[in-house]
Amino acid sequence: MxxxxxxxxxxxxxxxxxxxxxxxxxxxxxxxxxxxxxxxxxxxxxxxxxxxxxxxxxxxxxxxxxxxxxxxATFSVEESLHFIELRRVLEIYNIEKVTLKVEEKLISELKENINQQLKAISKNDYQNFIEFDREFHLILASENENKKIGEMIHQMNNGVNRAFLILSNTLISSAQEAYEEHLRLIKALENKDVTLARESMIEHMDNVEKRFIKNFSKVENSR
The missing domain is CATH 1.10.10.10 (Winged helix-like DNA-binding domain superfamily/Winged helix DNA-binding domain)
Structure with a gap:
């Protein structure tokens, strides 16, 4: 430290x-x-x-x-999945609310953020990747007039990120997949396509849960 x-x-x-x-x-x-x-x-x-x-x-x-x-704090598998479930609800609601409001300035912020995500991946710096991943979703939430949404997403992210970092040796493929999902979200936002943005976020959050379950199973089976 x-x-x-x-x-x-x-x-x-x-x-x-x-x-x-x-x-x-x-x-x-x-x-x-x-x-x-x-x-x-x-x-x-x-x-x-x-x-x-x-x-x-x-x-x-x-x-x-x-x-x-x-x-x-400890995070059981069950509790981690509860965090992911709550975050899914918040993220989907938020993307539906902000897609039509997104301006070029915010798109630029998101693009700069995913550039930093890619740099972190290239350096195998997964702690920084997680920070940029968290920031990506908070940038999205910042566009919502209801600031409580951002605060709640922030809290859920802490729980989810802590859970994933327990499985830190599995982040190599997970980080790359999350990065590509973020790219698809940005494309939907650029086109102001609410349906595509919603579908992309649902896919992203479904994959977050699937990656967690899959990676946890790998760790358990290796013990």
Missing amino acids: KKIIQNESLAAQAYNLLKKSIISGEFSSNEELPEEKLAKYLGISRTPIREALMQLSMEGLLVLQKGRPARV
């Missing part, structure tokens, strides 16, 4: 560093994260650490219990 640098709020930096460590698997499921240990490691006081842990708890990545250290 990287150390703190003095250019933004300590709480924000601690949050970002700890979040990456959780998502990447550097901290394992159920691992306890005592505030004192984290503060010493990052070289900061416990106050910003506490703020960061609270935010991560709100996103479902940590479990906070009174009188005990924060603990990295």
